[in-house]
Amino acid sequence: MDATTLSRKLMMGYQGWFACSGDGSALNNWMHWFRNNSPDAINLTIDMWPDMRELRADEGFLTRMNHSDNRAATLYSAYNSSTVARHFKWMQDNNLDGVMLQRFTSELRDPALRSFRDQLTKNVQAGTETHSRVFCVMYDISGSNEITLVEDLKNDWTYLVDTLKITESSQYLKHRGKPLLAIWGLGFIGRPGTSAQAKEIITYFKSGAPPKYQATLLGGVPSNWRTLDGDSKTEAAWADVYKSFDVLSPWSVGRYADDAGADNYRRSRPEAAFTPKDRLYARDLSRVLLEKLEQRPPEPDTAKGRPLLVAATLQRHLCRVHHDLLCYV
Numbered sequence: 501m502d503a504t505t506l507s508r509k510l511m512m513g514y515q516g517w518f519a520c521s522g523d524g525s526a527l528n529n530w531m532h533w534f535r536n537n538s539p540d541a542i543n544l545t546i547d548m549w550p551d552m553r554e555l556r557a558d559e560g561f562l563t564r565m566n567h568s569d570n571r572a573a574t575l576y577s578a579y580n581s582s583t584v585a586r587h588f589k590w591m592q593d594n595n596l597d598g599v600m601l602q603r604f605t606s607e608l609r610d611p612a613l614r615s616f617r618d619q620l621t622k623n624v625q626a627g628t629e630t631h632s633r634v635f636c637v638m639y640d641i642s643g644s645n646e647i648t649l650v651e652d653l654k655n656d657w658t659y660l661v662d663t664l665k666i667t668e669s670s671q672y673l674k675h676r677g678k679p680l681l682a683i684w685g686l687g688f689i690g691r692p693g694t695s696a697q698a699k700e701i702i703t704y705f706k707s708g709a710p711p712k713y714q715a716t717l718l719g720g721v722p723s724n725w726r727t728l729d730g731d732s733k734t735e736a737a738w739a740d741v742y743k744s745f746d747v748l749s750p751w752s753v754g755r756y757a758d759d760a761g762a763d764n765y766r767r768s769r770p771e772a773a774f775t776p777k778d779r780l781y782a783r784d785l786s787r788v789l790l791e792k793l794e795q796r797p798p799e800p801d802t803a804k805g806r807p808l809l810v811a812a813t814l815q816r817h818l819c820r821v822h823h824d825l826l827c828y829v
Contacts, residue, residue: 501597501632506675506718506747512591513638514599516578516620520561523577525619526612533575539563550576559583579616581623588627598634598673599624600682605652606643621664628671636673637666638682638720646692650700657681657705661713675716676746681705684720687738688731688751695737702744719745723752 519531521539535543540563552560552574559582560574567573576583591598601624607613621637628635637660639653660666667679674680685691686698693701705715722732725742731751732738742748756765 501634501671503634503671504674506673506680509597509634509673511597511634512599513602514587514624514635515602516584516617516624517602517604518576518578519616520575520577520579522561523579525577525579525616527579527616530575531616534563539565539575541565549573552576554586555583578620578623581619581626584620584623585627585630588624588631588633591633592631596633598628598636598671600638601635602638602640603656604640604642605649605656606641606645608652608656609648618664621660621666625664625666625669625671629669632671634671634673635669636680636682638684638718640720641683641685641693642691644692646694646697649692650697650704653683653701654704654709657713657715667712678714678716680718680747681715682718682720682747682749684749684751686719686721687725687733687741688722689733695733695735695741698738698741699744702741706744706746716746718747718749720749720751721745723750723755725750 515532517532519525519527519529520533521528521530521537529537530539533539533544533546535545544565555576559576559580561577563573563575565573578584601621603617603621604613607617624635627633637657639656641649641653644652666672672679683701686693686701687695702717702719705713705717707714719742721742722730724730724732725738725748728734728736728738752765756762
């Protein structure tokens with residue numbers, strides 16, 4: 501597995517947010533499985549029960565539910581290193597390249613949640629190294645304290661680099677010569693962060709930080725990042741923020757539900773709201789988008805100095821998977 505480039509890789513979003521009572525973590529609760537820490541049908545929050553048949557008995561945690569054949573219904577925890585390693589074995593078996601490991605900035609000041617996330621990070625690193633997959637960190641800023649957002653991102657990345665030493669892993673994904681770091685949520689309506697803070701964050705990670713902390717920066721941005729409306733904040737300064745990312749991953753969840761909708765979305769977006777002086781920039785981005793959705797071979801690195809547009813598509817029941825498409829599942 502080539503860990504030196506994001507290009508032509510199918511990357512999964514790995515939330516790793518499932519925990520169980522009794523899993524050994526400081527959380528000791530049913531995070532993301534059940535409401536009210538009550539493992540019964542009334543409080544169930546998932547849409548589909550995971551297939552637990554390949555997991556060992558000690559990886560399953562008992563709920564208060566039974567299957568139709570009266571077997572006890574168990575669930576898994578991402579705190580368990582064996583379970584996470586198995587996920588990466590499945591990815592290897594099915595030729596899936598790697599993951600963007602979610603790290604939620606809203607959790608970083610909670611000792612129990614941070615401890616869980618740190619163990620998850622170690623599990624993912626071990627799993628990718630064992631099964632020759634790649635990984636990188638994606639910060640999700642949803643629900644964060646805007647006052648401490650910049651500080652929290654800088655401090656946590658320093659911790660990941662210096663203490664957990666993730667970028668020293670042979671399987672930590674690089675792109676354009678630096679570790680790939682993703683930040684999801686800047687510019688979205690209802691998410692924290694001003695345009696000034698976003699510029700400070702991007703400048704720091706791209707060039708302002710000491711060299712060991714610098715990264716190639718992927719922005720998980722609104723689907724309307726070009727037009728500054730809809731799901732995007734409308735202040736004009738956000739246009740320059742979006743353009744300053746090295747890689748763009750527009751959030752298209754719910755924007756279409758079938759191939760016809762995807763084609764319409766493709767046609768309606770690429771060159772909207774760009775003035776003639778922006779056309780060169782717009783064409784470069786549009787061409788990458790169209791090539792990805794139409795499965796044309798990518799051109800050589802024509803986007804140097806400009807963001808590489810990565811089309812990220814997630815639907816609850818539909819995912820148009822192309823080999824050169826970044827796709828969250």
